[in-house]
Amino acid sequence: MPTTKTERLGIKISDDVVRVRQLTRMLSVEVGLGLVDQTKVVTAASELARNTLDYGGGGEVIAEIVEQGGRRGVRLTFEDKGPGIADIEQALKDGFTSGRGMGLGLGGAKRLCNEFSIVSAPGTGTKVTIARWK
Amino acid sequence: MDRIPILKFGNALLVTIQVDMHDRLATALEEDLTSRIVSNNARGVLIDISALEVVDSFIGRMLDNIAAVSRILDADTVVVGMRPAVAITLVELGLSLTGVKTALNVERGMAMIHDRLAGSEADDADDED
Ligand SMILES: Nc1ncnc2c1ncn2[C@@H]1O[C@H](COP(=O)(O)OP(=O)(O)OP(=O)(O)O)[C@@H](O)[C@H]1O
Numbered sequence: 001m002p003t004t005k006t007e008r009l010g011i012k013i014s015d016d017v018v019r020v021r022q023l024t025r026m027l028s029v030e031v032g033l034g035l036v037d038q039t040k041v042v043t044a045a046s047e048l049a050r051n052t053l054d055y056g057g058g059g060e061v062i063a064e065i066v067e068q069g070g071r072r073g074v075r076l077t078f079e080d081k082g083p084g085i086a087d088i089e090q091a092l093k094d095g096f097t098s099g100r101g102m103g104l105g106l107g108g109a110k111r112l113c114n115e116f117s118i119v120s121a122p123g124t125g126t127k128v129t130i131a132r133w134k
Numbered sequence: 135m136d137r138i139p140i141l142k143f144g145n146a147l148l149v150t151i152q153v154d155m156h157d158r159l160a161t162a163l164e165e166d167l168t169s170r171i172v173s174n175n176a177r178g179v180l181i182d183i184s185a186l187e188v189v190d191s192f193i194g195r196m197l198d199n200i201a202a203v204s205r206i207l208d209a210d211t212v213v214v215g216m217r218p219a220v221a222i223t224l225v226e227l228g229l230s231l232t233g234v235k236t237a238l239n240v241e242r243g244m245a246m247i248h249d250r251l252a253g254s255e256a257d258d259a260d261d262e263d
């Protein structure tokens with residue numbers, strides 16, 4: 001899948017979550033996503049960036065504009081070297097939280113995007129990839 | 135740290151959120167509003183989010199918390215001006231904000247607060263009979 005643009009952003013403090021939202025918005029506009037789709041992918045990005053910060057102990061996002069079969073989309077990869085997730089199925093369930101959240105971030109981000117994948121294991125960190133196509 | 139200003143409007147408080155808030159700013163607003171409801175004897179809180187392009191689970195929870203706390207303190211919270219794209223996204227995220235009253239704009243939100251106050255005053259008058 002060809003990538004036409006790549007941006008990287010560190011996620012270390014809560015202001016970085018705001019920056020991730022802004023970067024995602026900018027790329028979504030560039031790709032030509034409609035307003036509702038922009039809002040969905042920015043919201044998903046916000047949830048995942050906060051998870052990276054709060055549970056992953058910080059990390060980074062790689063934000064790309066990708067092209068496939070004449071379609072363009074935004075793809076975001078959130079990566080951290082934190083404690084990882086032992087039970088991914090449980091973490092994805094709405095309402096499950098190990099902190100003080102509502103347990104909506106992961107499941108919500110999955111619903112708000114066209115593609116969602118998660119790779120995580122205890123001790124090695126977590127990598128979550130989402131994409132939204134035009 | 136920056137703080138979001140809270141204005142007093144008769145017996146109501148008005149907050150207009152104009153920036154993309156980071157989490158600490160949202161938490162500070164929640165605390166500030168709680169103390170202002172008490173110190174100003176406020177009976178209503180209007181939160182104008184018409185400038186907000188995104189409401190994620192953190193901001194959503196803040197709105198829910200403010201509504202719940204204000205209810206206990208005998209004040210009504212009305213969230214006004216939510217953008218349609220935000221409303222659609224919140225539902226898909228799984229946040230229904232059932233405890234939060236909403237209105238299209240500040241005028242209607244203020245009218246909701248006044249209607250409730252008028253209603254509770256009428257109840258008080260009934261009680262005295
Ligand atoms: N990057 C991560 N590293 C380690 N654990 C994570 C990570 N992301 C999520 N988790 C785990 O998955 C759980 C569910 O995450 P999710 O985002 O769905 O809910 P939450 O963050 O707890 O609450 P909310 O997002 O609604 O505020 C978290 O409570 C946490 O235990």
Ligand SMILES: [Mg+2]
Nearest residue numbers: 051101105106
């Ligand atoms: Mg979360």
